Amino acid sequence: MNKPQDSKEESVSLRDKLVLNESDQRCVNAYKLISQRDTLQAAYWILKSKPGMMVKGSDDETLDGIDMDWFKSTEDLLNKEVYQPKPTRRVYIPKANGKTRPLGIASPRDRIIQQAIKMVLEAKLDPIYSDKSHGFRPNKGCHTALREIRDWKGVAWFIEGDIKAFFDCIDHRILEKLLMRHFQDSRLINLYWKIVKAGYVEWDTNKMKYIASDIGVPQGGIISPLLSNLILNELDVYIEGIRKEYEEKNRGIKDKLSNPVYRKQSNQLVHLRKKLNKCQRNTTRYEEVKGQIKQILKIQNKTGSMVPNPLAYPTIKYVRYADDWLIGVWGKKSTAVKLKEQIKEFLESLKLTLSSPPAGMQGVKEKTLITNARSQEAKFLGTRIKRVASNKHMILTKSITTGRTRRIPSGNIRMSIPLKGIIKRLEDKKFFVMEKGKWKMKSIPKFTILPMKDIIRRYRSIYNGFFNYYRFADNIGGMMKVYWILKESLRKTLSRKFGVGKRELYGKYGKDLGINYSNSKGETQSINFSIPKPKKDPMNFAIQLIPRDPLYAGIWKVRTISSLGTICASCGSEEVEMHHLKHIRTLNVKLGKFDQMVAKINRKQVPLCRECHMKVHKGEYQGLSLKHLKVNKRPDTNK
Incomplete structure (x- = not known):
């Protein structure tokens, strides 16, 4: 099959295909678009190269063996309304605070259908969402949210919002009502109920246990962010109404008076x-x-030459990324307290709860905080935010009419990297250990099986992950500490790999630990662990940045390729399906961490026809080793 348009063009294309009811602008053909083979194939192309697609759901089904017939049969299942999603597999991942977060892992093939749903629903819903919502939306991300906050000069109070167990507490009936507000499509609503009621399985005392889902959506699911934005858009609209109310009351009233x-x-x-x-x-x-x-x-x-007008009403600003949100208040603390209470009551109408300590419990930190912007730091999207002392940053303004110069406190926003937290994470990952109050750098043994260029590339990936995210920070110079820790760990890892000391290693590869190598085209390239000195650039935000954990991505990311639209690598047949190689998986032994890493490094997809594919699985294949088979494109019969 031909590769579809990119996701942005696909979104525009789907938007053009939406049919809206003239009376209330509700979409009437969403399900029809979801079930079309072209949409399913476009969804596959978006997902195919993501490492998570090799992770199994509640069964053993993977993308191995997917072919054109699968898309046809899935289209038929959807059109006949007999498609039934499988339960997700629930796993628990550790959080920074020592607790765990539940993730729901759907079957890879169910994920393709969920991606098709996401594409169609997003085409209708995204244009109506608030511009204050930045999570999981096209052309928005963490940086666009933080960029807005950078302009909150003079803010007095922050309200740091946190919703208790948000994804687990989303009410299915409320979501249904919100979907029906935008879609007049009974088949879509039926599909929605199948997905949210699919439930999940998890291990309980060495056996798999099925749990029905009466409430909530799986965190980590493809359509979960879309559904979360749908319900929290109600909060966006509510807060915007309060903001406009204050703005209207302030018409004709000066917010500042002469001091x-x-x-x-x-x-x-x-x-x-x-x-x-x-x-x-x-x-x-x-x-x-x-x-x-x-x-x-x-x-x-x-x-300051100006002081707040006591008769002026407060000003508020708001920004949200998924279920994390931050409000800035220009006014008294009492305004922030009142606003927090209003939001609490509104969320209760959506059957959601603001995070707060249990009644009667002391010493438990409250998550929904009211923070003094001048004396305390708010925390949002991994960034520490504070208003700097105004008497150190005064703005000189000159009146056009009188020509008089005035001094106005700017109250600039300072955004900082949580350096202590990053360094602690590097310690937790054993890049160094503390011995007698001193840092002792450590090697990463699992990296030693990789070629040197790949080891350097992984360390660079970790550093660049942190640097690219925090490049706007006012204390960006602190990244040199992170660089030094990683470089010393890299040096230890390479010394361990080659069995040489520090002097010999630097003597051979230089102070930047660099090498030349040939790429797949035979071209000579170079790589090292040298980085330019970080320079402060407070407005250095990306247009769209998808948050990811640099330590996870840098260590575990493995690439695969897709071969749909090619011919069988063994016999040349054009009727192909994918065989996903996992080297040494055929050994009937439990793989150790070393062997698991080797398997990840060597994973590859090979297009095979059904006959050749079954021979491989039955152990009857006698041809060239699969890892040496060349992937050939299907001849273009249109030429």
Whole structure:
């Protein structure tokens, strides 16, 4: 099959295909679009290269063996409304606080259908979502959310929002009502119920246990972020209504007034300067008046020319990424407290709950915080946010009408990398250990089986993952500590691989630990662990950045290829399906960590016809080793 358009073009194409009811603009053909073979194939192309697609769901089914017939049969199942999604497999991954987060892993083939659903629903829903929502949306991400906050100059209070067990507590009936607000399509609603009621399985005392799902959506599921945005868009609309209400009340009211203290100081300066002009230079009186002027100027430099208008209503700003949100309040703390209570009550109408300590429990940190922007740091999307001291950052403005200069506190926003947290994570991953209060660098044994260029590439991936995310930070220079830890660990890893000491290693590969190598085309390329010194650039945000864990991606990411649309690598037949190689999996032994890594490195997809594929699985294949088979494209019969 031919590769479809890219995801952006596909979204526009699907949007053009949506048929809307003239009376209420609800979509009436979403299910029809989802079930079309072209949509399913486009979904496959989006997902095929993602490492997670090799992870099994609740059964042993993978993408191994997928072919054109599968798309046809799946289209038929959907059209007849007999498709039934399998339960997800629930796993628990560790969180930074020592707790675990449940993830629902769907069958790889169910994920293709979920991706098709996501594409169609997103084409209808995304244009109506609030521009304050940045999570899991086209052309938005963590950086676009943080970029908005950078402009929150002068903010007085932050409300850090956290919803208790959000994905596990989403009410199915409320989601159904919201879907029906935008889609007049009973088949789509029936499919929705099949997915949310599929349940999940997990291990319990060495046996698999099925658990029905009466509430919530699987965290980690493909359509879960879309459904979460659908329900939290209600919160976006609610907060925007409060913001507009305050804005309307403030019409015609100045938010700042002239500071009487500053005005009095200015009058004193005018009076003293007149006196100074009448005094003879180099006299005691002259120096005395001059000293008084300097003293008042020193005090005035720390005084703003404007103060908040007590009659003005508060101003609020809001930004959200998935179920994490932050509100800025220009006003009194009482406004922030009232707003938090309003949001709490509204979320309860959606059957959601703000995170807070259980009644009567002390010493438990509350997650939904009201933070003083001037004296405390708010935490949002892994970034520490604070308003810097205003008397150190004053803005000089000149009135067009009077020509007078005024000093206005800027209250710039400072965004910082949580360096201690990053360094602690490197310690947890054994890049170094603490011995007698000192850092001792360690090698990563699992990396030693890789070629040197791949070892360097993995260390660079870890550093670049952190640097690219925090490149806007005001303390970006602190990344040099991270670089030093990684470089010393790299040096230890290479020394262990080659069995040489520090001096010999640097003597052979230089201070940047670099090598030249030939790529697949025979071209000479080079790689090392040298990086430019980080430079402060507070506005260095990416348009779209998908958050990922650099330590996870740098260590475990393995690439695969897709061969749909090619011919059988063994006999040349055009009727092909994919055989997903996992080297040494045929050994009837439990794989150790070393062998597991070798299997991941050597994983590959080979197109085979059904006959050749079955021979491989039955052990009857007698041809060239599969890893040496060449992938050939299907001849173009249109030429």
